[in-house]
Amino acid sequence: MQMAKDKTPNGRFARAYLAVCANSQNRSDNVRWDNLAALLMSDVSMRSRWSTWATHRLEEHKATDDKFSSVVVRLAADGLWLSDVAGSPGLPQAKRKQLIAHLIKLTRQAE
Numbered sequence: 001m002q003m004a005k006d007k008t009p010n011g012r013f014a015r016a017y018l019a020v021c022a023n024s025q026n027r028s029d030n031v032r033w034d035n036l037a038a039l040l041m042s043d044v045s046m047r048s049r050w051s052t053w054a055t056h057r058l059e060e061h062k063a064t065d066d067k068f069s070s071v072v073v074r075l076a077a078d079g080l081w082l083s084d085v086a087g088s089p090g091l092p093q094a095k096r097k098q099l100i101a102h103l104i105k106l107t108r109q110a111e
Contacts, residue, residue, distance in 0.1 A: 011107025013061035014070035014077075018107075021077035022100050037085040069106040076103055 002016035039046040058065065076099075083090050091099060 008108065009064045011065060011067070011070055011073070013057060013065040014073040014107045015104055017074050018077040018100065018103055021081035022096075034085050037082065067107075069109055073103045073107055 002019045003012050006012045006015055036046075040050055080096075080099075090096065
């Protein structure tokens, strides 16, 4: 759904991934995201399934998201998500918005 809204192909998958991860704290199904995080940390078969899903998505979007900046954005998105799930102090809302805007800008830069 996030990707369908984005009209710029380059970095589209990374931006969608960031949007989903960075906004997980505002979702009505947040408990499911927390449960997924717990499963990914503790269950080998779930980690394998996640890895398979991610590998397929990265291959599917290789033409638009194979840049180093897209990797940085996806890893930063994972960090935001994990920080939210763990209840870490995190960033003040203004700084969080600034970080997300910076990461989105990275996906739009040529390498």
